[in-house]
Amino acid sequence: MENRIRLNGWHFFLAFFKIGGFTIGGGYAMLPLVREMVVRRKGWISEERFLELLTIAQGTPGVMMVNLSTLIGLELGGLRVALLAVSGAILPSFLSILLIASVLSRFMGNPAVLAFFRGAVPAVVGIIGGVVLQLAWRHLRRPESILAALAALGLLIGLGVNPILVILAALLLIGLKLKLASGGGR
Amino acid sequence: MIYWQLILTFLKIGLFAFGGGYAVLPLIQRELVVNHRWLTDGEFSRLVSVAEMTPGPIGINSSTFAGYVAGGFWGSLLATLAVCLPSLVILFFLHRMLKRFARREEEISNGVFQGLRPVVIALVAYAVFTLARGAFTGPATWLMALAAFGLFLMDETAIVPIILVFGLVGILIF
Numbered sequence: 001m002e003n004r005i006r007l008n009g010w011h012f013f014l015a016f017f018k019i020g021g022f023t024i025g026g027g028y029a030m031l032p033l034v035r036e037m038v039v040r041r042k043g044w045i046s047e048e049r050f051l052e053l054l055t056i057a058q059g060t061p062g063v064m065m066v067n068l069s070t071l072i073g074l075e076l077g078g079l080r081v082a083l084l085a086v087s088g089a090i091l092p093s094f095l096s097i098l099l100i101a102s103v104l105s106r107f108m109g110n111p112a113v114l115a116f117f118r119g120a121v122p123a124v125v126g127i128i129g130g131v132v133l134q135l136a137w138r139h140l141r142r143p144e145s146i147l148a149a150l151a152a153l154g155l156l157i158g159l160g161v162n163p164i165l166v167i168l169a170a171l172l173l174i175g176l177k178l179k180l181a182s183g184g185g186r
Numbered sequence: 187m188i189y190w191q192l193i194l195t196f197l198k199i200g201l202f203a204f205g206g207g208y209a210v211l212p213l214i215q216r217e218l219v220v221n222h223r224w225l226t227d228g229e230f231s232r233l234v235s236v237a238e239m240t241p242g243p244i245g246i247n248s249s250t251f252a253g254y255v256a257g258g259f260w261g262s263l264l265a266t267l268a269v270c271l272p273s274l275v276i277l278f279f280l281h282r283m284l285k286r287f288a289r290r291e292e293e294i295s296n297g298v299f300q301g302l303r304p305v306v307i308a309l310v311a312y313a314v315f316t317l318a319r320g321a322f323t324g325p326a327t328w329l330m331a332l333a334a335f336g337l338f339l340m341d342e343t344a345i346v347p348i349i350l351v352f353g354l355v356g357i358l359i360f
Binding site: 018020021022023024025026027028029030031032033036040041051052054055056058059060061062063064065066067070071074075079082083086090092093094096097098100101102112113114115116117118119120121122123124125126127128129130131132133134135136139140145146148149150152153156157162163164166167170171173174175177178 | 200201202203204210236238239240241242243244245246247250251254255259262263266269270272273274276277278280281284294297298299301302303304305306307308309310311312313314315316317318320321322323327328330331332333334335336337338339342343345346348349350351352353354355356357359360
């Protein structure tokens with residue numbers, strides 16, 4: 001566990017709580033915020049390792065954002081930190097739904113709230129789009145990687161294939177390629 | 187016993203919700219509306235719109251909401267914890283296994299992760315696409331997304347201010 005850091009667990013909880021609170025428009029809205037914190041600002045995890053953790057989070061069942069918080073917690077400080085990260089990340093979601101379901105049902109139709117989200121969600125689209133551009137620019141340098149990404153995107157958007165099937169198909173292809181590269185394998 | 191049923195159902199959703207976000211909605215709908223009738227069709231579509239106007243991933247929002255409707259506060263708490271538990275258990279072991287494997291077979295591990303990079307980035311791009319499909323209601327929203335895109339690339343640390351500013355712009359113009 002070479003990259004374990006002595007973390008103040010409470011700070012970690014608060015950081016994820018804040019991230020969870022600004023996860024507007026679905027789980028992937030969390031990605032730019034988490035990356036900014038753990039990769040860019042604090043430098044706890046390299047971007048390569050972050051992409052590996054994201055790969056695992058996308059390839060396992062469950063809520064992607066819970067998976068990613070768990071993995072970052074495990075990577076940085078083990079199970080205790082993972083639990084703190086996940087509870088921080090889901091608490092804003094839990095509390096706001098609870099408030100709406102119990103006392104704030106009027107909040108639902110509030111035009112100002114609706115308008116806020118109608119403005120904020122396009123901004124989130126732009127921000128995640130910026131992350132995609134940066135990741136693609138840094139990590140998809142070879143033509144075959146770009147082609148592979150476009151093919152995957154075509155399957156997802158054009159044919160509506162479930163993401164997990166796309167990952168499995170890619171794993172199969174990678175397995176074949178590695179086997180061929182090692183001269184037929186063992 | 188309603189609590190027990192909630193726990194089992196949301197463990198199941200947490201365990202079989204492959205693909206994330208909107209790919210999971212049909213599974214959640216089948217469990218909550220068809221199998222258990224905790225929500226009506228109308229309540230489910232209300233849930234989806236609530237999820238769109240509250241922070242957090244839809245998987246958590248829908249668990250909390252359905253748990254509350256079916257079993258009050260404790261129902262919502264148990265449902266939310268149950269949907270997270272499979273992730274925590276699976277990833278606790280998987281993270282260790284993959285780390286150990288990466289130490290033993292570094293080349294294969296790197297090869298697989300690097301090979302998957304295009305797919306991982308494509309999945310993030312796909313999330314942008316899905317989100318945009320719901321969020322782009324007219325030229326103003328396109329422009330706002332484009333402006334946020336540019337601002338983010340200029341200053342990566344300004345994510346939260348960007349979201350807040352465009353939320354306020356939304357209040358002013360919509």
